[in-house]
Amino acid sequence: MKKLINSPDTVVTDALAGIAAAHSSLAVDIENKVILRAAGPTAGKVGLVSGGGSGHEPLHGGFVGYGMLDAACAGEVFTSPVPDQMLVATKGVNGGAGVLHIVKNYTGDVLNFQMAAELADDEGIEVTSVVVNDDVAVQDSLYTAGRRGVGATVFVEKIAGALAERGAPLAQVAAVAAEVNERSRSFGVALTSCTVPAAGKPTFDLAEQEIELGIGIHGEPGRTRAPLQPASAIVEIVMDAINADLAVDGDLLVMVNGMGGTPLIELYGAFNEVSKYTTGHGGRIVRNLVGNYITSLEMQGFSVTVCHLTDTLADLWDAPVDTPGLRWGR
């Protein structure tokens, strides 16, 4: 295992210390592994909390800040945070207007956020949860009953965060989060595995000219393996899978996301193929992200997430955001 780390035991806390040193806009509770806005909760604003296993950076901690999340809980690599962390985060962002939990659909995350919501309720904090499940690759997966939550999480955090910033009540913020999830679909491809530091060896093995279609963000098995082929052919498989689930027509927000080890030159090439595909299917990409937003450590590969925009969602997408991982317009 070749990694730029001190030890598998400290990889998460070392990164949290680095985030704390780099971003004065954030307050990092290293002991509890919770990242919050340094300014504290905004009175009267719905608080947004997300979290999950580490190894997907910049998700979620990199999306804490104005116009997006109020706090993120970091688990160990590819391991759900525990309810106590989520409770610390929930209490830390409570501005009196309730808290939204944004939960990727993995069984551990869902159960732990559910428990945290109950604990928060005991302390008089109203919590609503939205579960993100946009991955069309497989119906059930290694760690998940139902579809996995992947790239749409970035869209949900951005758009719900914008609405919360405008002072909308909890029910409306939760509704827009659910709407974004319902209008989004994703599919991922791995060219290589990744190595969880504590495991010390690759999560899975792929042959020299083999790729995995429909991979999960923890390296969970996808639909099938296939030979390496040109990017245009790989993108067609990805987009056919998404399009079969929800036709990619109309105005679209599209993310071509790197898994962590794929360089930007390749992601832009893939975006070009996605753009050609959607144009050929009556779709129009009116907003986009190309880069590393929800990663799987150093895995080589990419995912595509398509969200069907409305004017309201586009307006919320365009609203100012100021986080380490996403920043514009302010």
Place this chain on the structure above:
Amino acid sequence: MKKLINSPDTVVTDALAGIAAAHSSLAVDIENKVILRAAGPTAGKVGLVSGGGSGHEPLHGGFVGYGMLDAACAGEVFTSPVPDQMLVATKGVNGGAGVLHIVKNYTGDVLNFQMAAELADDEGIEVTSVVVNDDVAVQDSLYTAGRRGVGATVFVEKIAGALAERGAPLAQVAAVAAEVNERSRSFGVALTSCTVPAAGKPTFDLAEQEIELGIGIHGEPGRTRAPLQPASAIVEIVMDAINADLAVDGDLLVMVNGMGGTPLIELYGAFNEVSKYTTGHGGRIVRNLVGNYITSLEMQGFSVTVCHLTDTLADLWDAPVDTPGLRWGR
């Protein structure tokens, strides 16, 4: 070779087409491989042109936009663009106040930009060049007489771009670019090689537990090879090399840059070590970047660039910037 590409022959143009599809703020001349601001030259503003081999994305094309570059020329992967491209870019950004060429110190780039400057001069465009040579690792290198130009290029493009945006004349913009270069030092480390698409095999070989200290951004040999060791020890070697060349005290702008295949969780851990080192040596990191800014395809590894700030340079660093690769404050 496992890459998300259509073919080695089209990797650069496919990426340029993707950049064009993704960013309406940019005008991409795919035939000439030049990326310009869509709005065209700003009358009375000094135009900033940079460029170099592809494979270092987001550098340089991702830094075209308000507050930074006016145009970037893309060569083939790890290959200098030709003078004709540079001339197209220079003419395309000429707003009547002259043009600054920002050139990384590689022999091919330097010669070609020099020829382009002469061609532009023949057409009545005043050009000044600044050569970036911040890499302390080796005195001469595979493609370079003198020090290589690496991470400081990002700082030069940002800070000179800000001054140009304020309407400063060419001599002042060139002077601040040279000042940033003189105040900056870099050092890089590779954990793995990268593979140039046209070559089809890794540029160099490293053993399973071996790293290369002082690597260049094209995989050029560094100072020495060493066993893999904890991030804290690797960072100490990096920072000792930088500190030996120019003491890391005072107010610093620091970039911990990923080589393309190293995930953000590791870069933040490394930033934490850099932060501890500078604090221990009388330095204060008052601005920072952590992420992939000047890459080497899918290479695993990182580089550190340290720039000694003045109040003026910090103010220019903070000025609004709106490019695909760097964006804030506007």
